[in-house]
Amino acid sequence: MEALDYHAEERRKAEFDVEEMKIVWAGSRQAYEISDRVARLVASDPVFRKDNRTMLSRKDLFKDTLRKAAHAWKRIIELRLSEEEASKLRFFVDQPVFTDLHWGMFIPAIKGQGNEEQQQKWLPMAYKMQIIGCYAQTELGHGSNVQGLETTATFDPETDEFVIHSPTLTSSKWWPGGLGKVSTHALIYARLITDGQDHGVHGFIVQLRSLDDHLPLPGITVGDIGMKFGSGAYNSMDNGVLRFDHVRILRDQMLMGVSQVTREGKFMQSDVPRQLVYGTMVYVRQKIVADASCALSRAVCIATRYSVVRRQFGSHNGGPETQVIDYKTQQSRLFPLLASAYAFRFVGEWLKWLYTDVTQRLQASDFSTLPEVHACTAGLKSVTTSATADAIEECRKLCGGHGYLSSSGLPELFAVYVPACTYEGDNVVLLLQVARFLMKTVSQLGSGKKPVGTIAYMGRSEHLLQCRCEVERAEDWLKPNVILEAFEARAARMSVTCAKNLNNFANQEEGFAQLATDLAEAAVAHVQLIIVSKFIEKLQQDIPGKGVKRQLEILFNVYALSLLHKHLGDFVASGCITPKQGALANEQLRLLYSQVHFDNPSLLLYMVLLLERLLQSTSF
Numbered sequence: 001m002e003a004l005d006y007h008a009e010e011r012r013k014a015e016f017d018v019e020e021m022k023i024v025w026a027g028s029r030q031a032y033e034i035s036d037r038v039a040r041l042v043a044s045d046p047v048f049r050k051d052n053r054t055m056l057s058r059k060d061l062f063k064d065t066l067r068k069a070a071h072a073w074k075r076i077i078e079l080r081l082s083e084e085e086a087s088k089l090r091f092f093v094d095q096p097v098f099t100d101l102h103w104g105m106f107i108p109a110i111k112g113q114g115n116e117e118q119q120q121k122w123l124p125m126a127y128k129m130q131i132i133g134c135y136a137q138t139e140l141g142h143g144s145n146v147q148g149l150e151t152t153a154t155f156d157p158e159t160d161e162f163v164i165h166s167p168t169l170t171s172s173k174w175w176p177g178g179l180g181k182v183s184t185h186a187l188i189y190a191r192l193i194t195d196g197q198d199h200g201v202h203g204f205i206v207q208l209r210s211l212d213d214h215l216p217l218p219g220i221t222v223g224d225i226g227m228k229f230g231s232g233a234y235n236s237m238d239n240g241v242l243r244f245d246h247v248r249i250l251r252d253q254m255l256m257g258v259s260q261v262t263r264e265g266k267f268m269q270s271d272v273p274r275q276l277v278y279g280t281m282v283y284v285r286q287k288i289v290a291d292a293s294c295a296l297s298r299a300v301c302i303a304t305r306y307s308v309v310r311r312q313f314g315s316h317n318g319g320p321e322t323q324v325i326d327y328k329t330q331q332s333r334l335f336p337l338l339a340s341a342y343a344f345r346f347v348g349e350w351l352k353w354l355y356t357d358v359t360q361r362l363q364a365s366d367f368s369t370l371p372e373v374h375a376c377t378a379g380l381k382s383v384t385t386s387a388t389a390d391a392i393e394e395c396r397k398l399c400g401g402h403g404y405l406s407s408s409g410l411p412e413l414f415a416v417y418v419p420a421c422t423y424e425g426d427n428v429v430l431l432l433q434v435a436r437f438l439m440k441t442v443s444q445l446g447s448g449k450k451p452v453g454t455i456a457y458m459g460r461s462e463h464l465l466q467c468r469c470e471v472e473r474a475e476d477w478l479k480p481n482v483i484l485e486a487f488e489a490r491a492a493r494m495s496v497t498c499a500k501n502l503n504n505f506a507n508q509e510e511g512f513a514q515l516a517t518d519l520a521e522a523a524v525a526h527v528q529l530i531i532v533s534k535f536i537e538k539l540q541q542d543i544p545g546k547g548v549k550r551q552l553e554i555l556f557n558v559y560a561l562s563l564l565h566k567h568l569g570d571f572v573a574s575g576c577i578t579p580k581q582g583a584l585a586n587e588q589l590r591l592l593y594s595q596v597h598f599d600n601p602s603l604l605l606y607m608v609l610l611l612e613r614l615l616q617s618t619s620f
């Protein structure tokens, strides 16, 4: 049988409403229709071809990227695409490019941290791409430690200007995407100094290159930082280096939404939290979580299609060999990844809602949910990108030797995706931010302040610290309440244990340093609980379409029980479940895999196949 016949055969077996499942994945019928239309538009346009890009030299790849970016912009204008359609189009073009930073960080930073006047001045030019901006925060010496940045912005009251300067080699801006070759402007982060006093890190808009001849302006040294990991991949992006030699900018080029400097040089802090200077990172982390399910679904789609077509061993009397998807080991490696794609999809939808909610609250000067939103975006960014990066590599192995070929799509996907574990906050650094939030929550438990939202479960910690799981048979693990309580008990116990252990140190800082590994693990437990609970909430919604809900329930159980199996040590050590119950969870997991593949043939497989339009350049 030909590969296509195998796929058709698997599709034929589907027992659920495929059209409705597409809508569940997309989030709404409208989102699906937009996605489908824009995907076809990109796939049918020869300028957007991507099958040759791993073979291009850096220079040719970069030219190809510029050509695509210009063509994308032309199509967006010609077709009068909405913001949502335009962003989908860039997504399907699928090549890291300076516009990601222009639209994804430069503009959001001005919107989030600029005052009304500044927004009116800069945004129209940015929207028309008359200026192109990047986000220049990281320096050679400091990326994670934003407070450690060294670039200075010193106010000169005589001229009403800031003097931007790079005082040391390590203060050179290093990494910003779009900076190396393209950007005309940068949103830079620098230490604000007025009257000899350092007010910490703030954002400033600085013009870098002439709008006439694109040459760097006086005092600016700028360039590309060179080749990055993998062929093709992220090398389409001009990540750059930037140094300032006493560059003067007008006072109103400091973003003044959070703090202001007056004409007299007086520093004024608005009554908004200073952390709003970090707001763009929160916005992008939320976007990165939404993106994780896309990257993961691509990898899973490739590995699943391959596993259906590939046959090894098991021929009887000259008959066909066994499809590798029929091997239990293949299923136990692949299906949890498929389930994770759906889990990340749903938690991403919820995080988008949370982010919209906090934005509305901030506009009404309600800052109460900011710490939770920071913890959720940081934690989910960390957990989903780490899991996705690992999953792409696992999918490569699931495709045997063929997975190592560029034409499988997996090496390039891996090389493009893995820096997501580092940019927008190193994943470990972000987990430690979550841990900080959790320790604060535990320390306030006795104070009468009721934990709400994603930490509401901590309010039931008295129960969670002593509850015992009641599972007696494997099928008991199919009850969402049982799973939820096991995840809550594990998360609560790990956090409370860390909090207790912190008391053994002379001070909190020393304790945090010594217990960092345990704290990061407690943060992972908390974040996995969020993902599990949001999947359950999704299943409580009305989900139309024959068999769709049932399939999602199977995926939920696969997701939760595979995590339980992987982290069994944590679950058992925290005392809520016994090793025997852990073994029953594993037994149930095996049954789920079998159920997926035999009683209910290839249902999960079909769910992957319907995502295939995402794979425009891969060819199993």
Ligand SMILES: CCCCCCCC/C=C\C/C=C/C(=O)SCCNC(=O)CCNC(=O)[C@H](O)C(C)(C)COP(=O)(O)OP(=O)(O)OC[C@H]1O[C@@H](n2cnc3c(N)ncnc32)[C@H](O)[C@@H]1OP(=O)(O)O
Pocket (backbone or CB within 6 Å): 087, 100, 101, 103, 104, 105, 135, 137, 138, 143, 144, 145, 146, 147, 177, 275, 276, 278, 279, 281, 282, 284, 287, 370, 371, 374, 422, 423, 424, 425, 426, 429, 433, 436, 440
């Ligand atoms: C269509 C859009 C799609 C766009 C996608 C584009 C993707 C393109 C690809 C790549 C682009 C990449 C860009 C970048 O990488 S930009 C650079 C990103 N850099 C980082 O992420 C740096 C990470 N470091 C930090 O965020 C911070 O330094 C820190 C949080 C680790 C520590 O900050 P510090 O000020 O030292 O804080 P403390 O730990 O002392 O905490 C103080 C206090 O503030 C709270 N807090 C920290 N961060 C935030 C925040 N973002 N929001 C709200 N609150 C925050 C923290 O919890 C503490 O609170 P407290 O305990 O109550 O005091």
Ligand SMILES: Cc1cc2nc3c(=O)[nH]c(=O)nc-3n(C[C@H](O)[C@H](O)[C@H](O)COP(=O)(O)OP(=O)(O)OC[C@H]3O[C@@H](n4cnc5c(N)ncnc54)[C@H](O)[C@@H]3O)c2cc1C
Pocket (backbone or CB within 6 Å): 101, 135, 136, 137, 138, 141, 142, 143, 144, 145, 174, 175, 176, 177, 234, 239, 419, 422, 423, 424, 425, 426, 427, 428, 429, 432, 516
């Ligand atoms: C592809 C790519 C694109 C990027 N784009 C941009 C951009 O557009 N604009 C921009 O400003 N920046 C950008 N960056 C920079 C990025 O944000 C930083 O690299 C990132 O924040 C990590 O900082 P770092 O490089 O200083 O890592 P480091 O902090 O040096 O990390 C090194 C190691 O130290 C560990 N570590 C650090 N601090 C701690 C701690 N407190 N506790 C425990 N462990 C710790 C980390 O876990 C890691 O293992 C980009 C980076 C990449 C790779």
